[in-house]
Amino acid sequence: MEADSRSKKTICVEDLRRRVLTQAFEPGDYLDETELSEAYGISRPPLREVLRQLAGEGYVVLHENRGAQVAPMTHKTLRNFFVAAPMIYAATTRLAAEHATPAQMVRLKECQWAFRQAIRNGDAAERALGNERFHSIIGEMADNEFLMPSLRRLLIDHTRIGMTFYSPRKLELANQRELAADQHDQFIDLIEAGNADAAADLAVAHWELSRAQIESFVTPVSLQFPLGNAPGSEPKRGAS
DSSP: OOOHHHHHHHHHHHHHHHHHHTTTTTTTTTHHHHHHHHTTOOHHHHHHHHHHHHHHHEEEEEEEEEEEEEOOOOOHHHHHHHHHHHHHHHHHHHHHHHHHHHHHHHHHHHHHHHHHHHHHEEEEEEEHHHHHHHHHHHHHHHTTTTHHHHHHHHHHHHHHHHHHHHHHTOOGHHHHHHHHHHHEEEEHHHHHTTTTTHHHHHHHHHHHHHHHHHHHSSSSOOSSSSSOEEEEEEEEOOOO
């Protein structure tokens, strides 16, 4: 019975992470503990343990008397994301090139293969999650207990933004998506070769490419219908 409970908790943790990353739960949403308890077949105490774990990882924020809120994405968090991302990505990738093991290189290549498959399949969620897994493995290669928590928190917002970037409907971002995938192959080559300087430079270039994700995320699609008559113009005949 205890093993079954742990299994349900593991499923709950993994699924809630995925639902936050893919924006099935939108930034700022409050989670209903009753609904989650019923959906995952676990009682409230283990569910609250799950939510505390997710809060520690940065997926949710716990509020007294209000429960768990999906980590918001505000002007301040996006600004701090912009400031921190290039520094953390560059440092992490540099260390990865210095410390990566052969077993980790195998995992990174397998992850890239799956990422390419997701691109071919046109699955935005799997593309965004595949990108998150790729950079998480690079973080593990870095083997730095101070950088890894910051990287994981960055990847939460990066993945949520990536749901827009990797959407097949965003045709104008197709070239950037292809270049991003090619850069993953370059990461593999540079890390495997132990070229720390070039790997760090590529991380910064990869981040600059990611700015398209942010712009697409925060900029609304242009409206295709008139909002009203221009100042000084006459209304069209028959208009009510």
